[in-house]
Amino acid sequence: MSNRIPLLTVAVSFAMLAAVIFWVGTRDQSAPTPAQAKTANAAPAARGDTTESATKSEDVAVSGNAASERSEPLPGAAQPGAASAADDFAPPARSEIPDDEFGAMVRKGRDIFTDTQQHADQFVGNDLQCANCHLDEGRRPDSAPLWAAWAMYPAYRGKNKHVNDFAERIQGCFRYSMNGTPPPRGDEVLVALESYAYWLASGAPVAKNLPGRGYPELEAPEQPPSFTRGKQVFADHCALCHGSDGQGQRAADGSLAFPPLWGPRSYNWGAGMHRVNTAAGFIKANMPLGAATLSDQQAWDVARFIDSQERPQDPRFTGSVSETAEQYHGEHSMYGQTVNGVVLGQNAPPSGTAAKVNQP
Template identity: 30%
Template sequence: MQLTSCSGSNAEETTNAESAAAEKLVSIDTTKIPGGKYGAAVRYGRELMLHTAYYIGPEGINGHYTGNKMNCTNCHRDAGTRPYAFNLVRSFKDYPQYRAREGRILSLAERINNCVMRPNLGKPLPLDGKEMISIMAYLKFLSDSSNVAQVKKGIKNLEVELPDVAASSDRGEVLYAQNCERCHAKNGEGKMRFDNVTYEYPPVWGLLAYRPGSSMHRVVKLAQWLKGNMPYDKTEVGKPFLTDAQALDIAAYVNDDKKHKRPLPKTTKEVDYPNYDEKAIDYDKGPFKDPFTEQQHKYGPYKPIIDFWEGKGITPTI
């Protein structure tokens, strides 16, 4: 009886400790990057995340791989360490991973090149090149950090509650003017830094912004990111400024391809979501294996789409 009692107590303490760890925000101490050649690779990988355009942009000093002057940290804020901002601390552990968008298992290097080619409009980094190896070394350091538990708040983006009505590009246009225009400009072109190397505030549409097929081009996905991060000077970590509905409406406006131009894929052979029943609910290009239109997939209301797939025993991708 005594042994059972101790065992139960220890198990309860372990469960409580794990629960407490799960409630802590994800954090990384970059002062603990090691020395030596591995540490040098980690540091360069972090530099590439922060200053992508300077090193490998159209006028990069170490190669011309990205096709615009955006930086990885524009989306993966604080070089992938900021909570609720496409956090990257688990990416080295999470890959290889099945990706519905490609319909196959992707390696981490392939996923990195996805970002280089899609939002950054570039060409693939050589798999054995210094840049790819350094980015992967940096992601390994993030994954190995003693401050990163199995589950912590901030690794995933904040969720948004999906309303019973569609997101509105027209409402979003008003909200954009109120909250976003001062940095990203009226025409969405952003603000170039004084030295023309990169952006102080990146473009959110136009021919030098992320292209269709990028994660940010999905309304719900962008809304989740906006909720956790924008406006940058009014939002604290885990304390949004925008409401869920406002984030969805701004995302609808920013991603309204009828109002704004975006760069096109470089090849017509590219096929996203080859398995139609795996498409994210807010991916807006048919065909679909459900009765809903491209318009509804893009802007909602999303609940009927979710109900349809859950009724078939399938958990839809959000």
């Protein structure tokens, strides 16, 4: 009996082994192994499929932003891939500015933005406010809102051919659009404006080109933009606010109610708004103020008329209008072109030197 037990054990073992071999050989061969499953799940990202992992990879690896290198979240802004929908982003309400030291700086930035003449006059060389080109305190879509710009920097700019941070971008606005002197880094004016933009972008996705950013890019018009037609559009739709001479209008207290569009107190030949396509996009989306009713063709035409008027010199002026035009001005610039027998830029007043207008 004792000699038969080992033989029985061996027999049972062989039977079990045969059953296992049979089961392995007959199971569904299409089921992947754990290693195969891991490889298969990763494969769509490599193929460029629109899977969750592929989408997240695209969100992180964004050109011109250091989001992929951050180990800590960016305060006040959602992380790449964290936003549910960029399309429905809205800046925080004015009432939500915090009642603390940071909130005080945000309010200061808003004050500078809406009344630059009063709160940053030492850096301004014309009669404009920041809010003239960025309407509704920098909140309005399609009017270069601050909330859509903040999270897109650092970014490379062809204008100065290097990567700019947001502070340098604001400095450029003072140099060109405000025809003034850039606030130095660390100056309270610059810090306050950065703080205001940062707060407006609270919750905005990082490195996302949000709808409403910048100004609309209009398709080329059916007819080439016309100075003559634009002059009529200006008379019909713009002169009431900006004056028949385009020099703006002042309120009874001497403050500027509507900004000048050309002349020594307007933006200079280096400002983005001097480009006809840029001005056309802004005008189409926002003008006449409160009733943007112009057609694309009218927007192109009146932009052509406005940007064919003399204004302060480009701060990058080399001493030669033709050389400056060739080096810095492209197809949509009227700088250096002849209009009504005059070469634009030839008689431009020096940049950043316009005298202040005496106010009552």
